Amino acid sequence: MRGCPTPIRFVTRNLSDRVVTVYLVGAGPGGVDTLTVRGFRLLERAEVVVHDRLVDQDVLALIPSGAERIDVGKHKGAAASQALINALLISLAKRHDCVVRLKGGDPFVFGRGGEELLVLRDARVPVEIVPGVTSAIAAPAVAGIPVTHRGIANGVLIVTGHAGLDPEINFADLCHRGVTLVILMGVEQRETIARCLVGGGLTAQTPLAVIERACTPGQHVVRTSLGRLASLDVTPPAVIVVGAVAAIGRPSSSE
Ligand SMILES: C[S@@+](CC[C@H](N)C(=O)[O-])C[C@H]1O[C@@H](n2cnc3c(N)ncnc32)[C@H](O)[C@@H]1O
Known part of the structure; x- marks a missing residue:
């Protein structure tokens, strides 16, 4: 008999053999009311959050005060390049147990979440996808x-x-x-x-x-x-x- 569906999760060990996870979380289109409960819980225990510009301020306010917060969104036309974001996520995964990559809406709907998933998998970093309201x-x-x-x-x-x-x-x-x-x-x-x-x-x-x-x-x-x-x-x-x-x-x- 098939078991309950589980979140898409690619569990491997990274080069230093430390089990870490990067969570690709969809923040929804608006404030906290459109964030999923899974996203909410992960933000509460995040050690570092890498977020885009479209993520609502009320959602960002959920990030614990001791957590590192990195804004890679587009400001006045300039955004961190995707290659830079990919490298950043891999490097953070080596230093933290709970890395949240937070994107507006759903991470896979015009969010470049797919590219980040593939790069992290190639680097043998475990990833969990947390769908968001698009x-x-x-x-x-x-x-x-x-x-x-x-x-x-x-x-x-x-x-x-x-x-x-x-x-x-x-x-x-x-x-x-x-x-x-x-x-x-x-x-x-x-x-x-x-x-x-x-x-x-x-x-x-x-x-x-x-x-x-x-x-x-x-x-x-x-x-x-x-x-x-x-x-x-x-x-x-x-x-x-x-x-x-x-x-x-x-x-x-x-x-
Ligand atoms: C880069 S795409 C990201 C889409 C996002 N991943 C999603 O699932 O909603 C950005 C576009 O999503 C739409 N968008 C995102 N948030 C929105 C909102 N709160 N209201 C209206 N459109 C929104 C706009 O068309 C915006 O230009």
């Missing part, structure tokens, strides 16, 4: 948008809008087939994204929502249509939702 699903949810509403959407596609949309993929066609499009990191490229989607065959009337700073006190939701995306006054971090579900429960006062 903004890709939580942001639409808190705005009252059910991304796979029965009868309206039979799937959801999470994509990066960082460099505009990949012209090789026909996102507009997917939306036509009832797949909700959720775009992360798309605010700065919103003009290009709107152009690609309309160019791909979506109408300007396609329902669209932008959820800024979801799950935080600064949360702001815009319900509108694709045709108005380019001219919206919105700022990151935000999630863009495109498809029929974005009209569900839309207040009459929306833009």
Whole structure:
């Protein structure tokens, strides 16, 4: 008989034969309320926490005062390089028993957690993945948008809008087939994204929502249509939702 599923954990011994673990923890999209209990417990006993910029201050406040706190997030365009972060994690794992690598949302959803997992495994450092609540699903949810509403959407596609949309993929066609499009990191490229989607065959009337700073006190939701995306006054971090579900429960006062 199969046992209960256990967290993904790669237990090996590192070069100095000391058992250590690096925990790749998803902090969720907002404050402590969107952190998992597992993440909360690990933060309480962390000896060192390496975190990104998008992690909420209230979550960071859970780090014990005696623990080392290392911010590797992007500030004014400059972030620690991924190679540097990888090397840092390996070196910390040799010196501490509980190293927490804390990332906004879920560590594997556009969080580069996969790269860190592989590098740590190669260095024979044990890793435990602690999934987090991703903004890709939580942001639409808190705005009252059910991304796979029965009868309206039979799937959801999470994509990066960082460099505009990949012209090789026909996102507009997917939306036509009832797949909700959720775009992360798309605010700065919103003009290009709107152009690609309309160019791909979506109408300007396609329902669209932008959820800024979801799950935080600064949360702001815009319900509108694709045709108005380019001219919206919105700022990151935000999630863009495109498809029929974005009209569900839309207040009459929306833009
Ligand atoms: C580098 S990606 C990291 C995603 C993260 N790993 C996750 O699962 O939510 C950063 C992008 O996630 C989205 N994001 C993260 N937190 C958010 C929040 N609280 N509200 C809205 N969007 C958020 C934004 O699109 C932002 O540009």
